[in-house]
Amino acid sequence: xxxxxxxxxxxxxxxxxxxxxxxxxxxxxxxxxxxxxxxxxxxxxxxxxxxxxxxxxxxxxxxxxxxxxxxxxxxxxxxxxxxxxxxxxxxxxxxxxxxxxxxxxxxxxxxxxxxxxxxxx
Amino acid sequence: xxxxxxxxxxxxxxxxxxxxxxxxxxxxxxxxxxxxxxxxxxxxxxxxxxxxxxxxxxxxxxxxxxxxxxxxxxxxxxxxxxxxxxxxxxxxxxxxxxxxxxxxxxxxxxxxxxxxxxxxxxxxxxxxxxxxxxxxxxxxxxxxxxxxxxxxxxxxxxxxxxxxxxxxxxxxxxxxxxxxxxxxxxxxxxxxxxxxxxxxxxxxxxxxxxxxxxxxxxxxxxxxxxxxxxxxxxxxxxxxxxxxxxxxxxxxxxxxxxxxxxxxxxxxxxxxxxxxx
Numbered sequence: 001x002x003x004x005x006x007x008x009x010x011x012x013x014x015x016x017x018x019x020x021x022x023x024x025x026x027x028x029x030x031x032x033x034x035x036x037x038x039x040x041x042x043x044x045x046x047x048x049x050x051x052x053x054x055x056x057x058x059x060x061x062x063x064x065x066x067x068x069x070x071x072x073x074x075x076x077x078x079x080x081x082x083x084x085x086x087x088x089x090x091x092x093x094x095x096x097x098x099x100x101x102x103x104x105x106x107x108x109x110x111x112x113x114x115x116x117x118x119x120x121x
Numbered sequence: 122x123x124x125x126x127x128x129x130x131x132x133x134x135x136x137x138x139x140x141x142x143x144x145x146x147x148x149x150x151x152x153x154x155x156x157x158x159x160x161x162x163x164x165x166x167x168x169x170x171x172x173x174x175x176x177x178x179x180x181x182x183x184x185x186x187x188x189x190x191x192x193x194x195x196x197x198x199x200x201x202x203x204x205x206x207x208x209x210x211x212x213x214x215x216x217x218x219x220x221x222x223x224x225x226x227x228x229x230x231x232x233x234x235x236x237x238x239x240x241x242x243x244x245x246x247x248x249x250x251x252x253x254x255x256x257x258x259x260x261x262x263x264x265x266x267x268x269x270x271x272x273x274x275x276x277x278x279x280x281x282x283x284x285x286x287x288x289x290x291x292x293x294x295x296x297x298x299x300x301x302x303x304x305x306x307x308x309x310x311x312x313x314x315x316x317x318x319x320x321x322x323x324x325x326x327x328x329x330x331x332x333x334x335x336x337x338x339x340x341x342x343x344x345x346x347x348x349x350x351x352x353x354x355x356x357x358x359x360x361x362x363x364x365x366x367x368x369x370x371x372x373x374x375x376x377x378x379x380x381x382x383x384x385x386x387x388x389x390x391x392x393x394x395x396x397x398x
Contacts, residue, residue, distance in 0.1 A: 048199060048200075048215060048262070049199055049200035049201070049212070049215050052200040052203060052210075052212060052215070053200055055205075056200075056203060056205065059205060059206075074212055074215075077210055077212075078203065078205060078210060081205045081206055081208055081210055082205050082206055083206060116214075116260065
């Protein structure tokens with residue numbers, strides 16, 4: 001299964017990024033082989049609408065699950081319209097976040113877990 | 122005469138000075154265009170008689186023959202309108218109402234609907250001051266639409282005072298444009314000077330005559346008046362820092378209420394402005 005994890009760096013050993021729209025990298029991980037590809041987040045410094053842009057980008061990656069710290073209202077709408085499942089509460093490294101997801105330790109979130117502009121703080 | 126009371130820096134006393142001027146030179150119309158924090162009514166108590174919504178037109182999408190409008194979504198640089206999974210999502214709070222998507226998309230797919238971005242209230246304050254205040258709704262960004270709506274209620278048969286938002290960007294420009302004179306409020310600090318420099322560029326861009334009022338004056342920092350002199354920008358008044366003024370302003374009192382002697386001084390300032398327009 002292919003999932004995407006928000007990350008502060010391009011490696012599995014990088015710290016998972018608690019923000020969705022304004023994370024530094026999206027890391028696509030194959031949970032079986034642990035093969036991964038890092039994509040830098042072009043909307044990380046967008047003036048506005050970062051969650052929407054990031055949601056559109058992630059929906060183009062061919063993954064079925066998003067693992068992140070928290071999602072805002074706009075991103076949640078885009079991800080849900082894309083049919084992606086969102087798991088929040090990721091912490092530690094990307095590798096640890098993947099393990100937590102595999103172990104069923106993350107929360108499935110159907111709607112926003114934080115307010116708008118949380119990632120700008 | 123239309124006088125805009127502006128200032129690059131926040132918290133320098135724009136609202137204290139604009140409301141004090143209104144008290145001293147009434148009858149006058151007062152427009153609170155600081156719509157992100159409209160607080161002139163703390164100084165000029167007023168009872169709103171009318172309250173009107175400020176609306177912008179945003180797109181609404183109806184699935185029509187399963188058709189989405191890629192061209193409109195691609196055009197929208199604010200991502201207020203996106204195509205996802207053969208559906209269109211609309212984020213009204215990001216829409217600037219430019220109308221581009223309506224030109225690019227078939228009318229059956231996108232229709233304009235009103236979206237409320239703020240409120241404009243009008244009424245009368247004591248002593249012959251007609252008030253109009255605008256308030257941007259929390260989470261909205263159409264600041265200039267609310268300012269334009271406040272200014273559309275300007276009366277042509279009396280003098281007008283405009284309390285402008287701080288800064289030198291679009292909202293400040295929108296509030297200042299069309300006035301006969303700009304009163305630039307600042308304070309004698311390096312911060313006050315930096316932000317006054319930006320404000321000066323803005324009034325020059327708009328081609329408006331301007332003068333400076335230094336609030337909380339009397340300290341050791343003299344750079345503001347020195348710079349203004351260099352620029353040929355007149356310093357029209359100084360409001361010395363006193364504990365009495367600070368205490369009164371903190372309690373929502375205008376300068377004439379703190380000390381009636383301000384009535385005369387502010388009328389003099391008004392006369393000075395009249396001569397310069």
